[in-house]
Amino acid sequence: MRKRVTIVTTENQQQRIIAAVDAAFDEQLTFTADLVRIPSLRGDENAAQDVLEQAYREIGLTIDRWTLDAEELAEHPGAGAVSVSYENSDVVVGSFAPEVQTGKSLILNGHVDVVPIGSERLWSRSPWEPHVAEGWLYGRGTGDMKAGLVANLFALRALRAAGLTPASPVYLQSVPEEESTGNGTISALQHGYTADAVLISEPSQTEVVRAHVGVIWFSVTVTGQAAHAFEMSTGSNAIDGAYAVIEELRRMEEEWNERAATSEHFGSHDHPLNLNVGVITAGDWPSSVPDSCEVQFRVSITPEMDVDESWREITERVQVAVQSDTRLNRSSAVAKRLGFYSDGYVLEPGSEAEATLSAAHTRATGKPLGEVAMPGYIDSRCYGLFADVPALVYGPVGEKLHGADERVNIESIREVTRTLALFIAQWCGVTEA
Ligand SMILES: [Zn+2]
Incomplete structure (x- = not known):
């Protein structure tokens, strides 16, 4: 049939x-x-x-x-x-x-x-x-x-x-x-x-x-130095250091959005690329200077941007914060891929x-x-x-x-x-x- x-x-x-x-x-x-x-x-x-x-x-x-x-x-x-x-x-x-x-x-x-x-x-x-x-x-x-x-x-x-x-x-x-x-x-x-x-x-x-858009998930771990709060200046507060990292990445976010103005499909969007501070894990005692702070981020990129280049820029900007911000004077900050890595x-x-x-x-x-x-x-x-x-x-x-x-x-x-x-x-x- x-x-x-x-x-x-x-x-x-x-x-x-x-x-x-x-x-x-x-x-x-x-x-x-x-x-x-x-x-x-x-x-x-x-x-x-x-x-x-x-x-x-x-x-x-x-x-x-x-x-x-x-x-x-x-x-x-x-x-x-x-x-x-x-x-x-x-x-x-x-x-x-x-x-x-x-x-x-x-x-x-x-x-x-x-x-x-x-x-x-x-x-x-x-x-x-x-x-x-x-x-x-x-x-x-x-x-x-x-x-x-x-x-x-x-x-x-x-x-x-x-x-x-x-x-x-x-x-x-x-x-x-x-x-x-x-x-x-x-x-x-x-x-x-x-x-x-x-x-x-x-x-x-x-x-x-x-x-x-493409999306990158990443973490930044700030490692500082613990100390008693009464002699706070002898330590290095990892949460304060994380603020410095976040502020530097916010500046990067604004630059990326300026670049996105020429994107074919996102140029007309108001602020299409968002850096989200999604998770913060830090500290264990109100009277101790925290020696570790992990921040988890999500950031997006336009189709015109390249995920590898963008990731390189993120890791560089984290080190810019370490080198230029006094809150990170005696701390380190390390960025690590966490999930999404997408164009x-x-x-x-x-x-x-x-x-x-x-x-x-x-x-x-x-x-x-x-x-x-x-x-x-x-x-x-x-x-x-x-x-x-x-x-x-x-x-x-x-x-x-x-x-x-x-x-x-x-x-x-x-x-x-x-x-x-x-x-x-x-x-x-x-x-x-
Ligand atoms: Zn869905």
Whole structure:
């Protein structure tokens, strides 16, 4: 029996796909909320990965699952420095392979890890007990990015419910470590997963991400000299020294933002490059001069900047502080890579993948596809820079990402899932079941 292969989906097929997304949408929201209940914090992603693996299995995908390997990752230039145990951080890939391939292959990627909750008392409700209010789903990881991760799954499911089978390979990737290194997606690359296009359903306000910044995580450890507080001047206060380092790096940050004014995609942004002082660890006694202070930073760079050159500049500026600031007269300061070590990425306009996404978005929502430059890290650079695959980022409307009362707009999840399902059909082609 010959199967009829359609590369360009018909109006009837598109209607069936949209109807299938809508029919399963309540189930999709329940699945998303259940996933939010699992606190898939860094280094502890596997309970959530179990749920994704099972769901991928249930729609007939072939499962590949492996544990991140720090040694293997260290061989890749795009990997971030590893500072945690990976024993509970697996990558899960569900693969669909048609009998005969006629369309183009596709990776749908999303990250399962979420960032810490901050102070729980600042949340209106528990961050791990998702709830719906006025069209929004609340909880840690709702927007960033469990809604998108689950939308990838339900988009593929909708095709099948509509009686259609993709005419080329589709890979669903659920990765850990996006919020700290990008090592989950780098590892998927190392394990040979590539395709004609990649789509990552990060919360992008239903626009396509034209560019994103690169990010470097690093620590600076200031080592001073302990002394009793009553003879403070005989010691060297590492916390005071850390202030000197922070101030020097703030000057570097301002210079970088002046340079960013000429950036093609970030030049119009107000202060696109942010140095964040994220963690400070120091001191053990109010009456002792602290002899050690570790500060952890995150800083971003434009796509025009080079990560190696930027890192060199950071380490030089730390030594400028040591040499020029009296607070560091009898102290040392050492900078060390901590996680992210990433260039920025630009999705070059004009790709067939983007045109296909744009058409799917317009069909699903009735609106033209906008674009946005993201001043944060996204895994799209992994495929875009190291595999030369057009890496689209397109996902729902999220707010207060990484903050208290994080939320995702429910209607935007529906729009995104419709768009993704139509995109898969059009990009991969479909076969009538
Ligand atoms: Zn994210």
